[in-house]
Amino acid sequence: MDPNFPTLPVFGIKRHRMTTDGTGVSTLVGAYGCPLKCRYCLNPHAWNPETLKKCTNMSPEDLYERVKIDALYFLATGGGVTFGGGEALLHVDFIRQFRKVCGPGWTLTVETSLNVPSAQLEKAFDTVNDYIVDIKDLEPSVYEAYTGMPVDNTLHNLKLLSESVSPEHVYIRVPEIPGYNTKTHIRQSVSQLKNMGFINIEVFPYVIRQENGIPKHNDTLSSSLPENIE
Amino acid sequence: MKGKDKCKALKEIRRQIAEKNDIPYVVSQCKYQGDCLGTCPKCEAELRYLERELAIRRGIGKAAAVAGISISVCASLTACTSKNSTSDPEYEELGGAVEIYDPADETAPETDVEEPEDDKSGSIKESEQKSPENEDPETAGKIGDEEKEEGIGETNEPLDTDELAGDVEIVPESE
Numbered sequence: 001m002d003p004n005f006p007t008l009p010v011f012g013i014k015r016h017r018m019t020t021d022g023t024g025v026s027t028l029v030g031a032y033g034c035p036l037k038c039r040y041c042l043n044p045h046a047w048n049p050e051t052l053k054k055c056t057n058m059s060p061e062d063l064y065e066r067v068k069i070d071a072l073y074f075l076a077t078g079g080g081v082t083f084g085g086g087e088a089l090l091h092v093d094f095i096r097q098f099r100k101v102c103g104p105g106w107t108l109t110v111e112t113s114l115n116v117p118s119a120q121l122e123k124a125f126d127t128v129n130d131y132i133v134d135i136k137d138l139e140p141s142v143y144e145a146y147t148g149m150p151v152d153n154t155l156h157n158l159k160l161l162s163e164s165v166s167p168e169h170v171y172i173r174v175p176e177i178p179g180y181n182t183k184t185h186i187r188q189s190v191s192q193l194k195n196m197g198f199i200n201i202e203v204f205p206y207v208i209r210q211e212n213g214i215p216k217h218n219d220t221l222s223s224s225l226p227e228n229i230e
Numbered sequence: 231m232k233g234k235d236k237c238k239a240l241k242e243i244r245r246q247i248a249e250k251n252d253i254p255y256v257v258s259q260c261k262y263q264g265d266c267l268g269t270c271p272k273c274e275a276e277l278r279y280l281e282r283e284l285a286i287r288r289g290i291g292k293a294a295a296v297a298g299i300s301i302s303v304c305a306s307l308t309a310c311t312s313k314n315s316t317s318d319p320e321y322e323e324l325g326g327a328v329e330i331y332d333p334a335d336e337t338a339p340e341t342d343v344e345e346p347e348d349d350k351s352g353s354i355k356e357s358e359q360k361s362p363e364n365e366d367p368e369t370a371g372k373i374g375d376e377e378k379e380e381g382i383g384e385t386n387e388p389l390d391t392d393e394l395a396g397d398v399e400i401v402p403e404s405e
Contacts, residue, residue, distance in 0.1 A: 015268075015269070016236050016240060016268045016269060018231050018236065018239055018301055019231060019301070019302070020231075023301070024301045025240070025243070025301060057265065069274075069277075070277075072247065072277060072280060072281055072284075073243060073277075074239065075296045075297055075303045076243055076247055076297060076298075076299045077299050077300070078297070078301075079241060079301070171339075175261050
């Protein structure tokens with residue numbers, strides 16, 4: 001493994017994803033690390049330090065060797081590799097290097113919240129084909145209550161994305177987040193996104209894991225939970 | 231999309247690749263009753279079989295027609311139970327389906343992949359598979375490296391190949 005090239009802390013690989021992660025048959029690669037701490041995070045292990053001990057650090061060549069088993073499916077259906085996590089754009093240097101290894105034929109997709117430094121997003125533009133953006137909510141107070149982070153980066157990067165990537169290649173998910181946003185918030189977010197030029201916008205309800213009939217949330221942020229959740 | 235539906239969709243993709251390239255490939259009913267992960271050693275062997283057949287065709291100067299298969303068509307042909315996106319529990323799967331990476335997954339499957347009939351016939355030579363000039367520039371180095379394959383990821387569970395056998399009958403090219 002060349003120490004000069006980035007490695008990816010991989011906690012999971014899921015083959016044969018269809019109809020969920022963009023075009024065609026794809027392999028989802030879950031990598032550690034996320035700047036957000038969402039209350040209903042589906043992959044809390046993506047930012048739990050304990051996970052890091054279990055991760056396998058892969059070089060781009062390692063990952064290629066692992067996923068090329070499905071190259072024929074990728075090429076036949078226009079699929080490829082989807083980088084998730086966690087926040088995929090934290091690993092954009094790795095993804096750029098991976099593109100050099102896998103060649104131009106595979107579709108590379110990132111699942112991102114866009115809450116990353118703009119420089120990270122800019123590096124993706126000549127490498128990543130498709131962007132799946134889980135936007136949470138664009139109302140600043142809702143966003144911060146739910147993610148623990150301000151929305152500013154996300155808003156700035158949405159504008160950058162709309163100016164740099166064809167809207168056909170951006171899929172934005174606007175979740176209904178029980179206890180955090182309302183239908184009015186969602187309508188406002190969708191309207192804002194449409195005004196930016198995005199066309200693939202999907203509103204969907206978060207499926208919340210329940211424990212004894214109570215929504216299961218991430219304990220580390222319990223102090224910021226709205227009253228109607230606690 | 232659940233395992234059986236995935237299996238059917240992938241099988242349909244394989245069938246279409248075979249059809250586009252005049253590769254003999256006869257599909258029969260899978261006899262395995264339980265759910266699966268969408269693939270198994272039998273399915274993997276079929277994929278490798280197609281890769282080898284495509285390499286052979288490229289080797290004799292035939293263009294391989296691989297691209298352009300619609301996943302939505304393949305998925306709909308499986309009559310799967312996919313729901314519309316606004317209520318699709320697959321989003322939940324986005325988290326749950328990413329299994330925690332365990333280095334133990336790297337071990338080879340307990341059951342060997344059954345060699346397709348064409349291998350037994352000796353119609354595919356090692357040199358034909360490895361020869362760089364036989365590779366499609368688009369897929370060069372991306373497929374057909376089955377010799378180097380280290381396990382099959384999520385198919386490393388001890389699947390019973392006897393139960394899965396008979397899923398698809400692969401007709402040797404020599405026939």
